Amino acid sequence: MIKQLFKIVWNRKKANFLIMMEVLISFLVVFLVMVSSIYFTDIYMYPLGYSYKDVWAVQIDTGAYNPEADKLKEQEIAKKIMQAAKDFPEVEALAGINVIPFDNNEWRTGFEFAGKSYSPAINYVTDELPEVLDIKLLEGRWFNKEDDAISETPVVINQALSRELYGSESAVGKVFESGLKSKKVYKVVGLVSDFRDDGELAELKSYMFQRNNLSSTDTEKMLLVDHFIIKLRPGTPAALEEKLVKTFTSIAKDWSFNIEALEDIRYKRMKSTLTPILTASIVAVFLMIMVALGLSGVLWQSVTQRIKEIGLRRAKGATQGKIYYQILGELLVITSIALFVGTIIVIQIPLLGFLNFVSIKVYVITLLISWAIIALLTVICGLYPSSIAANIPPAEALHYE
Amino acid sequence: MIKLDNIEKVYRTSRVETVALMNINLEVKEGEFISIMGPSGCGKSTLLNLMGLLDAPTKGQLLINGKEITSYKDKYLANLRNQEIGFIFQSFHLVNDLSVLDNVEIPLLYRKISSSQRRQMALKALEHVGLTARIYHFPSQLSGGQQQRVAIARAIVGRPKILLADEPTGNLDSKMGEEVMNLLVGLNEEKTTIVMVTHDKRMAERTKRIVRIFDGRQVG
Numbered sequence: 269m270i271k272q273l274f275k276i277v278w279n280r281k282k283a284n285f286l287i288m289m290e291v292l293i294s295f296l297v298v299f300l301v302m303v304s305s306i307y308f309t310d311i312y313m314y315p316l317g318y319s320y321k322d323v324w325a326v327q328i329d330t331g332a333y334n335p336e337a338d339k340l341k342e343q344e345i346a347k348k349i350m351q352a353a354k355d356f357p358e359v360e361a362l363a364g365i366n367v368i369p370f371d372n373n374e375w376r377t378g379f380e381f382a383g384k385s386y387s388p389a390i391n392y393v394t395d396e397l398p399e400v401l402d403i404k405l406l407e408g409r410w411f412n413k414e415d416d417a418i419s420e421t422p423v424v425i426n427q428a429l430s431r432e433l434y435g436s437e438s439a440v441g442k443v444f445e446s447g448l449k450s451k452k453v454y455k456v457v458g459l460v461s462d463f464r465d466d467g468e469l470a471e472l473k474s475y476m477f478q479r480n481n482l483s484s485t486d487t488e489k490m491l492l493v494d495h496f497i498i499k500l501r502p503g504t505p506a507a508l509e510e511k512l513v514k515t516f517t518s519i520a521k522d523w524s525f526n527i528e529a530l531e532d533i534r535y536k537r538m539k540s541t542l543t544p545i546l547t548a549s550i551v552a553v554f555l556m557i558m559v560a561l562g563l564s565g566v567l568w569q570s571v572t573q574r575i576k577e578i579g580l581r582r583a584k585g586a587t588q589g590k591i592y593y594q595i596l597g598e599l600l601v602i603t604s605i606a607l608f609v610g611t612i613i614v615i616q617i618p619l620l621g622f623l624n625f626v627s628i629k630v631y632v633i634t635l636l637i638s639w640a641i642i643a644l645l646t647v648i649c650g651l652y653p654s655s656i657a658a659n660i661p662p663a664e665a666l667h668y669e
Numbered sequence: 670m671i672k673l674d675n676i677e678k679v680y681r682t683s684r685v686e687t688v689a690l691m692n693i694n695l696e697v698k699e700g701e702f703i704s705i706m707g708p709s710g711c712g713k714s715t716l717l718n719l720m721g722l723l724d725a726p727t728k729g730q731l732l733i734n735g736k737e738i739t740s741y742k743d744k745y746l747a748n749l750r751n752q753e754i755g756f757i758f759q760s761f762h763l764v765n766d767l768s769v770l771d772n773v774e775i776p777l778l779y780r781k782i783s784s785s786q787r788r789q790m791a792l793k794a795l796e797h798v799g800l801t802a803r804i805y806h807f808p809s810q811l812s813g814g815q816q817q818r819v820a821i822a823r824a825i826v827g828r829p830k831i832l833l834a835d836e837p838t839g840n841l842d843s844k845m846g847e848e849v850m851n852l853l854v855g856l857n858e859e860k861t862t863i864v865m866v867t868h869d870k871r872m873a874e875r876t877k878r879i880v881r882i883f884d885g886r887q888v889g
């Protein structure tokens with residue numbers, strides 16, 4: 269029976285080529301739709317590495333840039349403002365931070381290590397950050413007073429950077445040189461799983477925190493703080509914002525302040541990321557519907573063209589079941605060939621340098637799901653016309669025009 | 670061999686009701702060669718389709734090879750069609766995508782037969798109709814007469830006791846029709862029971878009995 273199946277598929281190669289092309293195109297469309305949705309689902313599932321609940325970000329605007337300004341004096345005022353914020357009973361913790369989570373900006377640093385260049389994201393933060401954002405260390409420790417004594421610049425890195433630099437070895441205690449002119453030496457004091465400051469839908473990246481020591485007068489170790497974040501007692505009303513701004517302005521009359529909950533910043537960021545994704549999804553759903561319609565149309569036509577043959581086979585003793593399985597069997601052969609060709613094409617994509625951000629895991633899962641979808645689609649689209657054809661009385665089928 | 674008892678066939682569509690056959694009583698005995706004659710649209714094909722179990726009667730009783738048709742379930746009918754009946758059609762109904770040999774093998778695909786035995790039986794049937802030289806040809810490469818001979822080979826390959834032929838020479842010129850008719854007469858001489866629908870008086874005269882149908886009724 270299998271041999272008969274291949275024989276008739278081969279003998280009908282012209283008509284079957286059309287079906288095969290339709291299945292192949294459907295597969296490619298499904299694959300591309302799937303690879304992007306699975307990619308985003310996959311990265312969404314990775315832990316964020318911190319908690320943004322009840323955290324507000326405060327931005328300090330010192331007015332127009334003035335190169336003459338006394339940096340140290342400005343820093344003193346900023347510290348006074350931070351102290352004033354801390355004194356509010358609603359504020360549980362406060363930390364200076366250079367890049368606010370979910371905010372659409374990024375700092376990167378570049379350096380060479382063991383002959384390769386790296387450019388991880390970098391964030392200058394104070395010792396209290398873990399309390400504000402509930403950051404858990406996997407290994408080592410966070411920055412603290414001990415770091416005042418060491419000559420290297422302390423850093424905490426994420427697992428991705430640790431793997432890039434040291435493979436499976438432990439990074440804690442290791443040192444590497446910065447790419448800056450000063451040839452500053454970094455010392456890894458701690459390891460976090462991740463810190464996804466671009467949110468749940470952003471690509472995973474290597475990350476490092478550098479200690480910002482606000483009590484130092486050495487500008488190498490101290491970076492001017494123009495943002496800080498505060499952790500509030502759960503249930504703190506939004507009205508606190510106004511009180512905070514009032515207090516801050518009383519300390520620095522010429523400066524202005526902008527306070528926003530991380531949750532709101534995240535929401536805005538999410539919205540701007542999701543809009544193109546949603547647009548693409550709508551196009552994808554539309555494409556899938558087209559694919560299903562096209563496929564069922566082609567299969568429908570291929571079956572109706574063979575109603576006479578079906579009548580003849582039944583006149584010669586084929587049961588409805590045999591007809592059914594013959595058509596489905598042929599379809600299975602054609603679909604397998606199309607999926608084989610499609611898989612070969614799809615494997616070429618990363619080899620040609622496209623879709624490289626997609627991991628092998630996501631790629632393989634996408635392949636399996638796309639196979640399943642196409643197989644299901646062809647069976648469903650083929651089942652209905654097959655059952656109709658098999659149910660026509662043979663006397664009628666033989667005269668079908 | 671075949672016995673029709675008070676057979677009636679009505680075609681019902683959503684709007685019209687066509688009485689194709691009324692009160693048909695007919696017995697076909699073993700070894701007979703019957704031709705069914707009558708004007709176009711009188712119900713000849715309908716009658717043959719009922720005998721060949723390609724369609725179910727609206728009323729009446731049918732016996733094939735002494736077996737009463739008690740059920741019109743698909744599996745049961747398919748098996749009877751496969752074992753007991755060989756069908757030949759006016760328009761041949763060869764599968765264009767299959768070679769002559771594969772076409773002849775079709776009825777055997779629905780039996781439990783090894784592929785080598787299948788091939789052997791098909792070759793024998795093709796030898797019978799004189800087409801051994803054409804087994805790898807496709808239907809489109811054959812003349813009408815040759816195509817009908819392939820169809821006859823396919824009808825006899827499973828060695829059925831009954832052959833039903835619906836205007837087997839209707840699409841052929843007289844010389845080719847003659848060849849096909851000779852084959853059928855030969856098969857009948859070898860004890861195959863044949864029922865043939867025809868328009869052609871000369872063909873009918875070569876059969877043993879003529880049944881005439883007029884407007885769905887048996888008239889002689």
Ligand SMILES: Nc1ncnc2c1ncn2[C@@H]1O[C@H](COP(=O)(O)OP(=O)(O)O)[C@@H](O)[C@H]1O
Pocket residue numbers: 664680681687688689707708709710711712713714715716
């Ligand atoms: N499937 C069908 N549905 C409705 N009417 C049919 C069908 N098949 C045949 N008929 C009608 O039944 C009558 C007999 O048809 P048929 O047996 O084909 O005649 P013949 O073979 O003698 O020319 C005709 O009136 C025809 O129109």
Ligand SMILES: [Mg+2]
Pocket residue numbers: 713714715
């Ligand atoms: Mg007719």
